[in-house]
Amino acid sequence: MEYVSSVWLGVLVFISIHGYGNIGPCEASSRVIQTPDQIYRTGYHFQPAKYWMNDPNGPMIYMGIYHFFYQYNPYDAQAGNIVWGHSTSTDLVNWTPQPPALLRSEPYDFKGCFSGSTTLLSGGKPAILYTGVDFSDNQVQNLAVPKYLADPYLTEWVKSPYNPLIAPNSVNKIDGQNFRDPTTAWLNPDGNWRMVVGNQQNGNGIGLLYRSKNFIDWIQAENPLHFMNNSGMWECPDFFPVSTISQNGLETSTMGPNVKHVFKASKASTDFYTVGTYNPNKDIFIPDNKSLDIGLGFRYDYGKFYASKSFFDSATSRKILFGWVNESVNNLEINSIRGWAGLQGIPRRIWLHKFGNQLLQWPIVEIEKLRMNPVIEDTSVLMPGSVREISGVNATQADIEMSFSAKTLEKAEKWEANWTNPQQVCSIKSASVKGGVGPFGLLVLASKDMQEYTAIFFRIFRGDNNNFIVLMCSDQTRSSLHLPSSDYDKTTYGALLNVDPLQEKLSLRTLIDHSIVESFGGEGKACITARVYPTNLAMDGATHLYVFNNGSQSVDISKLTAWSMKTAQIN
Ligand SMILES: *[C@@H]1O[C@H](CO)[C@@H](O)[C@H](O)[C@H]1NC(C)=O
Ligand SMILES: *[C@@H]1O[C@H](CO)[C@@H](O)[C@H](O)[C@H]1NC(C)=O
Ligand SMILES: *[C@@H]1O[C@H](CO)[C@@H](O)[C@H](O)[C@H]1NC(C)=O
Ligand SMILES: *[C@@H]1O[C@H](CO)[C@@H](O)[C@H](O)[C@H]1NC(C)=O
Ligand SMILES: *[C@@H]1O[C@H](CO)[C@@H](O)[C@H](O)[C@H]1NC(C)=O
Ligand SMILES: *[C@@H]1O[C@H](CO)[C@@H](O)[C@H](O)[C@H]1NC(C)=O
Secondary structure: OOHHHHHHHHHHHHHHHHOOOOOOOOOOOOOOOOOHHHHOOOOOOOOOOOEEEEEEEEEEEEOOEEEEEEEEEOOOOOOOOOEEEEEEEOOOOOOEEEEEEEOOOOHHHOOOEEEEEEEEOHHHOEEEEEEEEOOOOOEEEEEEEEOOOOOOOOOOEEEOOOOOOEOOOOOOOOOOOOEEOOOOOEEOOOOOEEEEEEEEEOOEEEEEEEEEOOOOOOEEOOOOOEEEOOOOOOEEEEEEEEEOOOOOEOOOOOOOOOEEEEEEEEEOOEEEEEEEEEEOOOOEEEEOOHHHOOOOOOEOOOOOOEEEEEEEEOOOOEEEEEEEEOOOEOOOHHHHHHOEEOEEOOOEEEEEOOOOOOEEEEEOHHHHHHEEEEEEEOOEEEOOOEEEEOOOOOOOEEEEEEEEEOOOOOOOEEOOOOOOOHHHHHHHOOOOOOEOEEEEEEEEEEOOOOOOOEEEEEEEEEOOOOOEEEEEEEEOOOOOOOOOOOOEOOOOEEEEEOOOOOOOOEEEEEEEEOOEEEEEEOOOOEEEEEEOOOHHHHHHOOOEEEEEEOEOOOEEEEEEEEEEEOOOOOO
């Protein structure tokens, strides 16, 4: 169908399916409602011009050019027909589309070129390992290499004549439905490459380990690199070294003193990671703290962020993380009507916290060149029950940095003994439930009358040992108001923040971009990404930004800077 008519079809179907014409408190009578397909597209978050995108694949830097590959459906805004989309950049902010790197072409990837990674082999030669789904729906592992190494854009890739390199069979007894997403390989001191593939056996999540001398013949190790009973399928594993003494990233094969390793697995729409020790002689990885293992401990993000993939940026010695940010849409028909689905989060720099058990994450510094027209507020007091607009910024495309402090925490409420799930506490104690210390924070993508908003806020509680517990929440219950809850996922997200509010300020960085809100609490200790579709953006072409405090104790804003963000060439 050609473009113009599909837009009109989109509007008509949208009205009839989703009752767009009947908006309740915000009467639309005299205003023009824009088509919802374009207003929710991003200004500076990566997305293809149209159709479906999901997992990031094989980010890397080659001859000074950043390469980003992604799971892409070239025909539709639904999952399916998966190929490797490809874009390049010199700054990780502005992207140029390239032809897909891998198309479905062979019996071993006839049903899709699924996720995988790139590895820089000796001499810096890139190689892609990816999962193909063959005619019989078996997941198999394949290799592709650039056709012309002299081409910095690597626009053509050649699949190996030895594919599939690894396939389930009666000897290895691997379950062909649960065998995917090879990691970037690392070079073991024994001179062989190592690589991990995600797997499940009897409900146990497993990172199967392989070794190879030539990158073609892969031998399965006797033991997995890591596994966890009853944790379900581990997708998109990632395994990499981090420095214990520096914020710099490490090349993937680095081992030895002052190095820890991070193992990440994606499951149940969540990316879990754990920090531990890799023993290259025994080829095992042991988490430092069993109670922080996969599924029990830290997550990259407590909202929408999945199937992430990291790479070492040798040009700047950084470890950088990409992650897929799914639509918050239950009725998938809406994606087809819009004609697009799926974003990438702003690439995050990651490094090990000085206490060693968790990573810190921060948007790459390059994104700051999109900042303009800063609105700066020095110290101000947020009285109990107050709401204040931050005007002068384009609140639909913005970057906000602020920090809070409280002179006393006397009014902190008690943390209940049965509150084991912070996300649940954020639901019980949403932004509209008054508290002691907090809720305080931001109302973003808000309507002028504040009927609609997404709230990112903190609450401080008193624990049993006279300690304080900091909760960070992203509350979507008042977001996307014109959209029926049945079609949209308005889950409230929450995380605990390892910050001592008596000693430290409580910082918040929030990136807002039309339909995505990415928040970094406690200088990157906890991240929450949300997707929302503001009505008022459709009706007014603009949104509003507020700070609020619904606690009974006043809090100070030590400093707040809000920038409007320029539009980037997102692809
Ligand atoms: C994990 O499950 C396997 C197979 O079911 C079993 O043999 C093993 O003992 C279990 N390991 C642990 C640590 O529970
Ligand atoms: C392991 O992690 C748990 C959960 O955060 C924590 O309570 C415990 O103190 C940690 N153990 C060690 C030895 O650090
Ligand atoms: C994508 O989002 C939808 C709606 O929130 C959710 O049902 C689904 O599980 C998500 N998928 C993944 C892989 O995160
Ligand atoms: C915690 O216990 C209280 C009192 O028994 C109960 O009302 C509440 O529902 C419980 N909360 C959770 C999250 O289980
Ligand atoms: C603050 O609390 C009051 C009373 O519960 C509520 O009406 C108001 O909506 C809350 N403010 C926000 C920003 O949620
Ligand atoms: C906000 O920025 C976007 C992108 O530059 C622009 O399209 C929009 O008109 C701006 N909105 C306002 C209210 O200035």
